Amino acid sequence: MVTSTTTVPDAGPSTGSRSFLARLKSGDEIARIITFIFASTVVLITVLLVLQLWHDSSLPRHKFGLNFFATRVWDPIAEEFGALPFIYGTLVTATVSLLIAVPLGLGAAIFLAELAPQKISDTLQFFIDLLAAVPSVIYGLLGVFIVIPLMREYLQPFLKRTLGFLPLFQGPAYGVGFFTAGIVLAIMVIPYIISISREVLLSVPRDQREAALALGSTRWESTWKVVVPFARTGIMGSIFLALARALGETMAVTMVIGNTPTISASLFSPGYSIAAVIANEFTEVYLQSLIELGLVLFLLTFVLNGLARILLVVTTQKGSGMGHV
């Protein structure tokens, strides 16, 4: 007993260091350290970003306090700044884009992963990856020259005629505005949803499908009731990514949203988003208020991602509970 207890502390470090050296030699430890440093830079950058935004926005934070979130006025001459119309615009455009992009993207991903022949699926995937790589200014131009005229001449008058009783579809049809920005954003984020969801659906084990089919379900039932729920986490991940992109998109949005800080129930109304106002006015002397807007955008992204994650955990628990039943 005594000998063993005395030898153990001796042996412990020596074997540990020997194995550390050995691991170092074999490269494992080096790889671990290097990749750890790389991984930690992500955290470091995030922390530094928040600190910098926090530090640089001290003036407006002290001057406006929480009113910054509730004020609707953005008046550089009177030096009165409020984030509310920009927060509203950011949320509305992101919501519209997801309402369009999620059903379309998910439907396309299901077709590509489950129903389409391999060749067609791969060819289409190539085009989708291409779409995801198009610079946002190109989507902005597409918005300016194609979506805006279409909206003004056809879609907005049509919606006014048919659904005009809803406050969502009232007011003059300028072509630019929340709705147009949402549509352009949807076009931009659909490739992300399709691409990631397709990969996730393809990685669902074959047994799952075979089990469902063996139990007598149709192809669609096996897809919709077994494969899609199995891939739920990954699909949600693709939607998070789309949401993050929609919240932060700058160039394309500023080209089509109308750049007017308004809060209006009508989707036809011109609006403004946080990223767009920062891009437009960053050369101005009230830069600190814009930096605070940047901080708000960061918070917004953070909170929405958090909520989405909570939602995911809750639904996953429900799902597994049902699985047990």
Added chain:
Amino acid sequence: MKRLAGLLLVVVALSGIVLAQNALLINGAGATFPNPIYSKWFDEFHKANANIQINYQSVGSGAGIKQTTDGTVDFGASDGPMTEEQLKAYSDKHGSGILHFPTVLGAVVPTYNIASVSASLNFTPEALAGIFLGRITKWNDPAIAGANKGVSLPAEDIVVVHRADGSGTSYVFTDYLSKVSSDWKDKVGKGTSVNWPVGLGGKGNEGVTGLIKQTPNSIGYVELIYAAKNNIAYGTVKNASGAFVKADLAGVSEAAAAKDMPDDFRVSITNAPGKKAYPIASFTWLLIPAKFEDAAKRDAMKNFLKWAITDGQKFAEDLDYAKLPKEVVAKEMKAISSVQ
């Protein structure tokens, strides 16, 4: 052979470094509006004085003032004169003042898109202020129609378009509206970015033009240079003497000559008197420290300024800027010699 090539490369690189060390590098930043002529000037000046290289970043007037005050650039440029507060911030930080030197002039013109109207429209100050305040909402409003007898204006809603990004163009336009409308002055004010009562925002002159071209029954404002270069139709504006003037370079210079120039050159020439004066015009300024730490930089800058307001002016009209009036040049020459 490979070694020789390598050696040559090193020699070339080294001589490049030596050259770069010999050249005097001066950095400036600011207004985007005069960027085309400033680039031309710095280029021409460098050709004549190979040892002086002036770098200019067109980051916007606001950023130019900020960087000059922070001391990150040697000089700044702005489409609007610095405010008393900004001047104070500069002298508090540097212990000496900053001087304004007008370099060229530009103008802002109202441009519109009404399908049924092909004639050039006349705008009174009241009509422009009313439209941009959102009080005049129909094209056939008497305030517009009264100055356009014989033109049948439609009973359509006016869509107002303004700049979304901070710009000297907006500064000049809002400075003008503040002078002709007390309501505008009280409710909105003048600045590179303001809280617009109505309208859509476009990014840059091209963004505003794009929105106007696409949106029926719209009106906006762009720089004269931009309108001229892109063949955009624009209306006349009634000046302080009661005459409707179509913006051109002569009218802008006339506006500049009409105003008495103060000693610090911080003058607004919007709504200037004079029969031919175009009312929405402005100088653009270089912001030069009154006191340089570096004597070589000071001398180079003074030489450049003297050259720009005399010989350099010949490049102005080709690039659609209005030249400085003679009296202003003479006054500036005196002020340049006071730079220490």
